[in-house]
Each structure stands twice: as C-alpha cells, then as structure tokens.
Amino acid sequence: MSDANSRITDVVTSNDVVLFMKGTPLFPQCGFSSKAVAILEHCGVGFESVDVLQDMEVRQGIKAYSDWPTIPQLYVKGEFVGGSDIMMEMFEAGELQTMMDEKKVAKA
Template sequence: MSEIIDQIKQQIESNDVLIYMKGNPNQPQCGFSARTVAALMECGKRFAYVDVLSNPDVRANLPAYANWPTFPQLWVKGELVGGCDIVTEMAESGELQKVIDAAVPDEA
C-alpha cells in the first residue's frame, strides 16, 4: 500500500503538470477526461499523464491520497488543481493558461 502512495508522490513531484485520467490524451476513455485534456492541450505546453485504467493501484489509492474522489485530476507543481469542472472553468476564464504558463517554462 505505501509503495503505491510513494509512486503517486513521485509522479506528482517529478512532473510540473500531470493529469490522472481515464485513457490517454489521444484516446480519452471518458467524457470528463476528454474535456479536461482538451483544455490542457489548448494551453500548448507539455504535460504528463497517467492512465488510471491501466494502473488500477493508482486508481484505487489516489482518491484517498488527494482527498478528491473522481478522475480526471490535474496536478500542477505538486498541487491538486481539480477535476473536469474546475479545469474547464479555469480554461474559459483564461486562468488555466496562466497557471500552466507559470508552471512550464517556455522551451528554447
């Protein structure tokens, strides 16, 4: 059990922008993941993802670790930003772009 929590912590700490989602960015396996990843892609920055469908241990343990019951989950700089509704609202207001730009430096 603690091994999977350590793995989750390591994933979150080693990626500036990380989405835990169902499927992958090119083939999301649920509408919420699709909408969230589309908002992220519009920001035009690199991000990491973990497919919780192919990682059942992460899927089972992340909600308790994050204190957030659903997927997708967007993490930026080690902080949980939120799920689909929050990320979509942030994208519409322009706030998501600012958060992602601050977390991911422009690539030279």
C-alpha cells in the same frame, strides 16, 4: 507510505503537469478525461498522463492522495488543481493559462 502512494508522489513531483485520467491522451476512455486533455492541449503545455485504468491501486490511491473522489485529476508543479469541471471553469476564466504562465510550466 503505500507503494501506490509513493508512485503517485514520484510522478506528481517529477513532472510540471500531470493528468491522472481514464485512458491516454490519444485514446481517452471517458468524456471528462477527453475534455481535460483538450484543455491542456489548448493551453499549449507539455504534460504527463497516468492511465488509472491500468493500475487499480493508483486508481483508488489517487482519490485518497488528493481527497478528491473523481477522475481526471490535474496537478501543476506538485499542487492539486482539480477535476475536469474545475479545469473548464479556470480555462474559461483565463485562470488556468495564467497559472501555467506564473508557474513557468514548459510549453508543449
């Protein structure tokens, strides 16, 4: 397993919710990452973020890890959920909050 792959696995498995994004929650560097942060904050859950702009190996590695071509990417309890569009669809349908509750994700 590559170094980037093992670092991704470590962060995904050691946190309830992980958002791989461009920038940070306070300073998102793209509109999709900003939307993803807003959704998670509205759900009221704590989450870890990984700024893929700080590490090119992780930026490319996360795409192979999830077999998903775009960033941001959301993981809940080790499971890949999707990108910002999927997050928005799930949020609007009430499915994202239900998932967080069912998986007993810690509140922020």
